[in-house]
Every structure is written in C-alpha cells, then in structure tokens.
Amino acid sequence: MLGLMQDWPLLCHKILDHAATYHPKRSIVSRSVEGPIVATNYRDVRSRALRLAKRLDKDGIKLGDRVGTLAWNTWRHLEAWYGIMGVGAIYHTLNPRLFPEQIAEIVNHAEDRVMMTDLTFMPLLEKLAGKLPTIERYVVLTDAAHMPATKLKNAVPYEEWIGEVDDDFRWASFDENTAAGMCYTSGTTGGPKGVLYSHRSNVLHSMIAALPDAMGLSSRDVIMPVVPMFHANCWGIALTAPMTGAALVMPGAKLDGPSVYELLNEHKVSITAAVPTVWLMLLQHLEANKGELPYLERVIIGGSACPRAMIKAFQDSYDVQVIHAWGMTEMSPLGSLGSIKPEYAHLTGEAQLDIQVKQGHPPFGVEMKITDDAGREQPWDGKTFGRLKVRGPAIASSYFKGEGGQILDEHGFFDTGDVATLDEHGYMHITDRSKDVIKSGGEWISSIELENLAVGHPDVAEAAVIGVRHPKWDERPLLIIVPKKDRRIAKDDLLKFMEGKIAKWWMPDDVVFVNEIPHTATGKIQKITLREQFRDYRLPTAAE
C-alpha cells in the first residue's frame, strides 16, 4: 500500500523558487571578474535565471544537453546553474586549473553544446577552440561594454544574450532523477571521469548539508563559498544557500589573503568554506597585518586534511570555529563534518584538537564502513584502518558513459579509495589513500602518517613514503626525502628522530635523499611515478 502524499518531485529550480519567494531581497554580493562589487538578490537572480533558461530553450538546448561553465564564483555563474537546470540541461563545471589538453578532452567527452566562460578564460578557450567541435556557442559572462573582440564561435556577451528575452518562462518539468550537474574527477590514475548529479541527489544533499550538525545554515547566515563552483559541486553551497535563505558573498577570481579578508569583514560573512591552501594565505595575511575576524563564526575546511595548527589558529587566535570536513566529487560532495557531538563536548585544548583533526562524522544520508581487502568489516575503535566505503542518495553509482566500469560493491557501497579509521562515535579519520598504504605482513602502515612525521624534522623540506617489495613482509616502507636547501641529514639521525613516535614495525626500512619529488597538476605527490622509479629498489633488510 502506498502513502497518500503529494507527488512533489525534488527539482533544483524549486530551491531558487523558494529563495525568491520567501527570501526575495536577501543579498548576493559578488566581486565581479571585471572588478567592481556587484549586489543582487534571490528575486533578481531567479528572474535572470528564467531569462537564461528561455534563451537556452530558444537555441534548442534541451533535456539532457550539457552546458559547460569555465567560471569563478559570481552571481552570473549562479544564474547559469539554475538557468541550465531549469530547461532540464546539465551544468558541467570545468576546472580551469587542469592542463588545457585535459580540459579539451573533458569537454569532448561530455559533448558540451554551449560554453559559458568568464573573461579570464577566453585566451585559454581561444587556444583550444579548434579542438572543441561540439561547442556551438560561447557565452561570455560579461556585458557588451567589456566584451573583447574574439573569434570564438558565435560568441556573445551574457548580458545582451539573456537581454534578448524576458523572464516569462516556466521551468521544465521532468523526473527528479534527471541529471542536473556534472563534474569530472581528476584522479592521479586513469583519465578524468564524469560524475553526474541528479536533481534528487542535489536537493537531498542540500537538505543534509544545511542540518545543524553539518553546515547548520540559516537565513541569518552570510555564507562565502571560497571553494570554487568548479570544485566538487561547490560543496553544495550554490544549492544549500538559497534553500535556507542564507545571504551569499561570491569572491570572483580573487582568492588571495587580502581579497578574501576584505570580503569577510566588509560583508559580515558568518560562515565560509575552502581548502587549507586558501586559509593558509588568509592566516598569513591576518598575522602580517594584525587583522581580526569580528563577524566570522565558522569555517569549513576540506579538500585535503586540515593541519592541526590551522584549526588552533582559527579557534584560539580568531575565535572562529573550524568544521573539518571530508568529501569527494563522487559524493556531491559532503561525506562527513566535524561538528562536536555531546560525547566530546567536554574536551578542550589539545584533547579537542585530537578530535578535530579527524574528518568528522557522516550526517543522515551517508552510510560508512571500513573493510579489509577481502571486504570484511573492521572494528570502529579509532585505531584499525580499512578501505573507506560509502553509500547514500547523493553518492555516485557509476561514471558518465560507463567509464571505470562497475564501481559499487555487492552491497551497493562505493570504495572511496581512502583508508580510514572510525571511532565508536562515528568520527572518521583518513589515514591514507588505499593505493599508497603499505601492506607489511598483512598489516597496513599509513604512508601519510610517516610523511607527516618526517617533515617535522627541521632539515626536511618534503617527504614521501612508498611501499617497496620485501621477500618476507611483501612490502616495507621506503622514506624518500628532499632536504631543505643547503642542509644535509644523516639517515640515522632522521630515523632516531622518528623513533618512539610510531610503532616499531612502522619504521621505514631505508631512507633515500633526492632533489625533487614529482607532483600532479593539483599539487599532490605523484606516488605512481615514485613507485615506478623505485620498483627495483633493494632494501637493506631484504636479505634473501
């Protein structure tokens, strides 16, 4: 027997309708790519998103078509998302930090029909244009006055283009499982693969993200997503903010310390979100200029592990609560957030930081488990690591066009590729990537923990740890060190420095010193290259 409740599909444009109806004048302030600060609100953004939808519709963009965006966080990019979704098409955010060839490959794989771009990325696109046969039109997110001469196909300035129509348009209607957005993941192995969000997953993810133990977003908040809209679905903020009626501050192209600082204080931002690199720049600026953060209440830090010192600095020096979070493009992206459960509410100082360096706990709608290589679940004791696997309504079931094949286990869980511990209260701590963990005699050693320890030595600039074949233990850790400029380190000194800080059997079997460690485009250590390089390395302990 079915319930007798209304059929009200979870569609993303209902989020903007809600904002425009119940929070019509709530401010959306952007640093425009042209320079000046531009203020608008949810009512006007909706009206312009409707124009954009009508204009796309006029060009024949329809259900299931992909529209690429190469753009910073501004009100126009926000309008683009909703206008595109509003005709049933798919916003496809492109990461401009990828290599140009990768961008072309992704656009072609996605078969984007329209490309909406900021002025910033026109030179890049002009270089690539000959390689992008599926693009029928380039829409430049600016007005006629700022529009440069270009040979990009059918290029038009956004303002004039949407100005050709009015906002008398009805959002398309369709099944809630219809694709809404697309974002390619840039792994360190294999080609980029497209994650395809649905309207349903976006709406559910937004509800989950707004919950008090996640972002806790309300209409009284002013949220600044410094995390770009092209990074992992903007951590959901472009959808969660209008759902809750929170005001938005959009930082445009300037993510440096002084620019972010200015927006935080000028526009009384109460909550913000970005990767540690951004906060490092802000903290340096604050320290150098004796800055203060009188309005900021919470900062969400994710994308990579948040250093302990960063949590401490925000909380102790600036009275800003850090919410350490973890997620993946494949997870829409939120997986866990580090709000404090009552079990840990009594902790202070270092004991509290011990909890906050973990990546937090999953909200309702994210199921987690950790398993060994055979798929057996591991205990939640805060010590045992396992492959982290997740299940939920806003988590990928496969990639676009079936790339990468079947990605779920027999229980429907997605393997995150991370290795983690879970404690008795469900706090998750990433200890490694599963392909980097060192498997020594059936037990796992975290390469990341060894690296973090080694870089604590005053003469070490960078450290990498990989597993090297060992006749008895299968693999043992090899520590690869780049010394600081003009410093020399003795192997034994370094090992002695590490002694006592880790289990004995975790101690690297050898140390090699190099001038450079290879990195990926996004700055991560390229372990695959290191493993190739040291494939035949013979450890001194490998006496056969």
Next chain:
Amino acid sequence: MLGLMQDWPLLCHKILDHAATYHPKRSIVSRSVEGPIVATNYRDVRSRALRLAKRLDKDGIKLGDRVGTLAWNTWRHLEAWYGIMGVGAIYHTLNPRLFPEQIAEIVNHAEDRVMMTDLTFMPLLEKLAGKLPTIERYVVLTDAAHMPATKLKNAVPYEEWIGEVDDDFRWASFDENTAAGMCYTSGTTGGPKGVLYSHRSNVLHSMIAALPDAMGLSSRDVIMPVVPMFHANCWGIALTAPMTGAALVMPGAKLDGPSVYELLNEHKVSITAAVPTVWLMLLQHLEANKGELPYLERVIIGGSACPRAMIKAFQDSYDVQVIHAWGMTEMSPLGSLGSIKPEYAHLTGEAQLDIQVKQGHPPFGVEMKITDDAGREQPWDGKTFGRLKVRGPAIASSYFKGEGGQILDEHGFFDTGDVATLDEHGYMHITDRSKDVIKSGGEWISSIELENLAVGHPDVAEAAVIGVRHPKWDERPLLIIVPKKDRRIAKDDLLKFMEGKIAKWWMPDDVVFVNEIPHTATGKIQKITLREQFRDYRLPTAAE
C-alpha cells in the same frame, strides 16, 4: 538523461539505523506508564524494534497492514513505530481523547489487525472490544509483572511478546512511497478521515523539520515531545530526533505542570514542543512555585494560536525562545515556524511580539498561497486574507479509501480550511477558519479577531462570532456572549468597548447573551451548532 547517483530509497528505518550507528548511546528517558523513569538509548531501541518487527512478521503482519497504537510517549511506543514500519506495516496512532464510539469507527475504517495499547487504555478497549472485529491481538505495552487479567483477544504483555524472538531480523525493503503511518483528522464537520504518510514523506519531513530555521535540531539537543505521538504524527519529532541524534525525553501519561517541569529540569531538556494548553499549565506551576528553566532554550508552540502573553512570559520571564508554529495532520504536520528572519532581527519588545504572534514562515518543501473563493491569488501585504492553500512532498493528496473525494485544486494545492494573511517576508498569520469567516458584501471579516477582542472585556467569559444572513450584505457578524458568573453586560457597552479597535464595517450587527457555547470533543467552539441555532436569527440591521 538520468543522473548516475545511487538508488537509496528514503525509508524510515534508515533513520533509526543512523541513530543506532552514529549516536548509539544517546539517551532516551521516559516516564513509564507504570511509574518509574526508564532510560535506554538508540542502539537498544533499534534492537528491540527489530525484535518487534520479527515478532509481527511471525504473526503474519505484512506490507500495508495497519497496526493501531493507543499509547503515550514512551520508548516502547517509539519502538512500536519503527518495528511496525520495519515490516512495511503502518503505525496507526489513535487519539484516546476522542469519544469511544469514534475510536471504534476509526479502528474499523482502518481495519487495524493488531492493537498496541498502554495500560491506561485497557478499560476503554475492554468496553469497545466487541465492536472491533478486525483486531486479532492486543499487545499491552508493559511486562508480565504489570499485566492485569483481561479478556482482550490474545492479549500479551509487550516485553514477553517481543522476548519470544531475537533481533536477528532484516528490515523489509520496498518502494519509498510505501505507506508508513496513519493518523485520522478530527474535523468539526464530517467523519474522521485518514491521512496516510509514506516513508518518503516522513523522511523528507524529518530533514525539513531539523533545519536551523525550523526546529534546528542537533545531536547536542535534548528534545521532549510533550505533544503526544497520537497527535498529528508527533509533529515529526519521533523521526527527527533519531535522524539528528538528539536525546529524547518522553513524558509518558503525565502532562501536568509539575510533571513536565520536573522532566525539563531533571533531564536538561533544551527544546520542547506542545500545544498552548500544556504551556499554560507549566507557566502557572512556574509562577506559583517561583520555578526556573535554566536548561530550556526553545519551545515550539502550535496546534492552536499561541497567545501573545505566553510568548512574552517564556521569553521575558524564563529566557526561553518561543517558536510559534503551524501545521496540520495533513501536512505531516509542519507548515510554518516562527524563527526570526534577518529582516525582523532588529525588532524587540512589542514589535517583535507582533511578528511572533504570526504562525511563522514555511521551510523549503512547503509552498503556500492565499486565494479568494474564485481561486485568484491575493497579495502578500500582511493584511489581505485569503484561503490558505499548500503544496509539498509531505502534504496529503487524498484521504484513506478516498473519503472526502478530490482534495487538491487544479495546481495540486491542498486547501487547509484556514484563512490567513502572508506578509512580504512570507510570515503567515491565521485569521480564521474559512467556514467561519464572515462574508460581508464580498469582503471577509475574521470571526476569530472579533472573538479575541470581545473576550478582552472584563465581564466576558467566552465569545463566539458567526455570520448571519443579511439581505443586503449576504452575511453580517453576530456576537454571542457568555458573561462571567454574576456579571451583566449591556450590549451597547460591549460594542463601545470594541469601537475604534477594528474597522467600522467589522462591528457586529447584534449581540446575544447565552449561558453556554457548545464545544467539540477537543475543546473548540462548535460553530456548526451555533449557525444551526441562529439560522433564522433576524438582525436589527436587516430591514427588508
């Protein structure tokens, strides 16, 4: 094109799974019907709900079957909901405050197969038992030691009954639109009609209810639903609390001032919810005993309009924030909540109360409109009233077995039967029931506002206003007054008292004095009887 996200149906038992996994030891404290305080937690409640599900399954209770509950708020009633839903059956809460004949009528209409009852209601059921042919078994929510002798068919004590099996049971799996719960509405007209919640609507409603601008529920909260589980789906709290990991305090059968006060302070309740009558008892107790509420932060008040003085008392005398809310059994039930939007955040004192006496604003997932009788939308100016109509994923589309016929308008909106204003920020204010509003020359007059005004006169005990036929204006207001004991009021004095406080054309055309005004079982004025009684009343203004 569909998104590529996991198929993760929104099923209610996932809420309890989440609570048991991530908040296993969070406390659930109940005042048991037997007397003592009983403490348990989400892990144990889940384990026992699984036993209950297994036991129901053994008795052949299956997908779509109805299981009645006549019970107070306790851990056992909570287990019952989840155990029943966990086999795909439907928890059907019965309101013990209805007339016994109505209860029998409802049980028979619903065709309940099992009845789970508190000790309190055994005498009632023993009287009715002969009239309840569909009930195959009575499960008494107690243990063998407290089980009285009874002739109720196949009666068993709950503890021993679920003790016959272990918790090794898998929740049934089914479509998310499957019916989960049922609650009959007791209107003042027509017979009771069954609202049938689905798993999907319950899960979505819980997410919406937990949002910061709604209940704002987190794992650090301790919530006490004084609103009974048999009243309008417990305002969602039996589902929202475990979803967020909030601790629960269940008040059992004792809802009087001293008992509620004791639980609030003994168990450090941070948020609670009930109808104004409950809070009147608490406030009287607090005043008489110089009580304090050091832990309570928020109180949700709904069910009927919250008096201004009550909001003031909670906020000014006890530093407890009032969230005035409105909903309906047909809405799962939340429709709007009175959290303060930034537009009103600067208000204090009486100006703030002016906003707080309104019923609040709808969260995402509730769409509202106000229309005239012809269905034309009315302006959101805070003054113009119209019929309040609502649409959303947790709002009824029809009643069980099609009672009442088609209940949605051509745009899919449900007519709430209320008349309301909406202001520019979406705050809704109920001004009347649509069948009670007086339609004078095409304009509407609120019977409730006139009643509220008249009871302000020191000699008036109770007041009712109905529309009486008028040859020129169609209807004009007639004021019906019960004077206070041994007081006499002159008609002209009363009208003079009202003058200047309302628009001239709202002034009642006549006043009649009576000894008594008829009431419904739930204490509301029975206007249908009054209208019948005064059907041929000739107003002095009705000169034909």
